[in-house]
Amino acid sequence: MGAYIVLYPRVRVHTLITLGFFFTTVTLPAYVILGYWFVLQLLFGTVGVLGSAQGGGVAFWAHVGGFVAGLVLIKLFADPEFLERRRAGIVILPRDV
Numbered sequence: 794m795g796a797y798i799v800l801y802p803r804v805r806v807h808t809l810i811t812l813g814f815f816f817t818t819v820t821l822p823a824y825v826i827l828g829y830w831f832v833l834q835l836l837f838g839t840v841g842v843l844g845s846a847q848g849g850g851v852a853f854w855a856h857v858g859g860f861v862a863g864l865v866l867i868k869l870f871a872d873p874e875f876l877e878r879r880r881a882g883i884v885i886l887p888r889d890v
Contacts, residue, residue: 795863798827
């Protein structure tokens with residue numbers, strides 16, 4: 794998800810909102826949805842560590858670590874030539890070997 798927010802921050806994400814028996818959909822940019830998710834992971838991880846829970850919030854911190862790793866590692870693994878072609882709308886897939 795960290796890589797996704799770097800590569801496609803403005804992609805529109807359709808989100809289901811529920812308020813009791815009221816359901817609606819809202820379209821938001823990916824950076825809003827992923828930012829919200831990241832803050833929730835930080836919050837629940839902190840509560841797990843500070844609270845008396847047995848698990849200690851380990852899974853939440855694993856999500857935070859994976860998100861940050863995606864943010865950092867996408868710069869190493871992304872093919873700039875492919876990304877530029879994709880932004881221009883020209884997608885050429887490599888042949889099967």
